[in-house]
Amino acid sequence: MQIKTVFAGFGGQGVLMMGYSLAHAAMNEGLHVTYLPSYGAEVRGGTANCTVAVSDEEIASPVASQPDFIIAMNGPSLMAFQTRIAPGGAFFLNSSIIEGRPNRTDVSLFEIPAAGIASDLGSPRVQNVVMMGAYVKATRLVSADTYLKSLKSILGGRKKAAMEINRKAFAAGYDTID
């Protein structure tokens, strides 16, 4: 098993945090994992992306030429990555703000209104964790329990309230998947 996921969106949508939290959870499940952020000039263009590879054996390349999963938090990310996704892979779209849909017919599509759910929860910033809830449920790469523990240790000393809203966001996203 080797799964590569690309997380992409605007800077400020918490895209790198999504990848980092997944990588952290995968590490805690004893899996091999690599996390590769996009870096340099690209980061300053207002978009950000990162790639996480999770595997039960040594990972050859941390780069994903054909990602299995793509989490697109905004429209440009969908356009940028839709040609690269592996056949049989899956898109997770932040459907509250992305109007377009993938032109690929050989992939699955999860439309998660992450931004909307986060707004309803009163904290637009947690749209990334809403999306992670859906992602964790749909992919079963890591358990919800491990993920939340990792999230907690990443948030570290921050206020209890911060973890609480993140927990709610995760649950709300989790529940969007059957």
Place this chain on the structure above:
Amino acid sequence: MKKVFSRPKSLKNVAFHYCAGCGHSITHRLICDAVDQLGIRGITIGVPPAGCAVLAYNYFDMDMLEAPHGRGCAVATGIKRTLPDRVVFSYQGDGDLAAIGTAETFHAANRGENITVIFINNAVYGMTGGQMAPTTLLGMTSTTSPPGRSAILDGHPIRMSEILAQLDGATYIERCAVNTPQNILRAGRAIRKAFQYQMDGVGFTMIEVLSQCPTNWKMTAAESCRWVDEVMAQTFPVGVIKDIGKGERHAD
């Protein structure tokens, strides 16, 4: 009979390789006098340069680490930050300090590194055979400015002491000469004062020494001593350029 003059203890008892009349040997001696008077031979580390003084470690009887050309202030920074209670000085010529090593010198001064720089200004690259230095005077001939230094083609002589004095990290900068007995005594006092400032943790100190180079100036030793006063000091006036006063640290 009272002994009033002798070889400094921290100066090795070997003959200098410097040309007759050269300012290096006098300055070496002044540094060693200062080190003796302050009793710091055992805690002093010198950083000699590339150039005529590259063999300085043959004369200074104290620990020395040779720096690549121009990097004296960077090397001295590395030593001083590692051993803050030692007295660290770099010894640099004008090409070393004001051309290839300008950046290192400027930034060490700006950081207020607690080191002392002895800057030998003889307006020429001595060891490589008399090429134009950043301090070569306008109109002065050298092997690379055969018709004389031209402001238009070669730029102007750089007054490093005045430039570095602008930096908040520099605490004491004085330009001296070693062409007359009075000037030599004064230069010795300046060097001792700079070391004392360093021992008091005040910050970056530099003593510029107008140093005669009769060989490349194509003069007799006596002529070269007169030339320092009559010509060189017109462009590079001797005196205290900056002195924040002992113990007054530069603004943190």
Place this chain on the structure above:
Amino acid sequence: MDKTLISGNWACGEAAIRAGCRFYAGYPITPQNELTEYMAEHMRQAEGGTFIQAESEIAAVNMVLGASAAGARAMTSSSSPGISLKQEGISALAADELPAVVVNMMRGGPGLGNILPSQGDYFQATRGGGHGDYRTIVLAPSSVQELADLTMDAFDLADAYRNPVMILGDGMTGQMMEPVVFGKPRPRHYSEKYVLKGSGEGKSRFIRALILDALRMEEHNWKLVRKYTVIAQKEVRFETFRTGNAKLVIIAYGIAARIAKGAINRLRDSGYKVGLIRPITLWPFPAQIIRDTAERIGKFLVFEMSTGQMLEDVQLALEGRARVSFYGRPGGVVPTPAELAKAIVQEYQR
């Protein structure tokens, strides 16, 4: 033994501090800025630690020269164009026989090139890089864990041989995060007699690289060579991977070796008998294992993220004993295992 999810640049900095590095000077350049930043934060917290953001790469390496002579475990880091600037100091460190660790997170070149992962600095790293007859020990990690381990080893090797040691990573090794377990600090074995700290009441000493007398300079050169010979005998490191019954062996280092492993696993699944030799020390180069392998295997393929530099060391090691082909992607391109597998199959079937 807690695992930490950490980037290569941070892991390198953390490992250095754990190894007792107490002097770091650097200058910003992508893709290794996180290492400089890590040192800025953590070196100040380490007891007796010094961090300096230098005015240039040249100043940084010369500060390291001074700190090393004064007895500190010292390090500087950069990426390709900055490493070119550091060569003056690396040559001086080698001449002075001073220990230091220099990290190069390689990016695309020549010139300013780009900021993407590349392996174009192999010649520079393994041939000394600066002027004069000298060698630098070069360690090439292929994972963040190995980067952390080799960083700690680098300080020990630098001390043991009083020679600069280079960690040769690339933009990807520096940027990617992986779980790491850090090694325990080890006591330093470095004689005080090499430390310049003022002569005290004793005899004064000097450290210098300038030796005007030809015979004495020659003597110094041969002395260095004797040291390099010992290093070449004792410090070679490499990994072999699935070479057992291989018909073709890939030779790759660093991140390229990982990609090669991915390709090899795929090909093995399809019945191709391929394996890998991964040099971990690029100098000294593991020539012997390559020669030994050539006694039973007739085909080698060198894979680098360059136009072919380690290739020459492989050819020198083999001296015509086996067929050597090459696959390379320079300029910041990171090929996929699938792409490499295609190139391997082509050679395999030839």
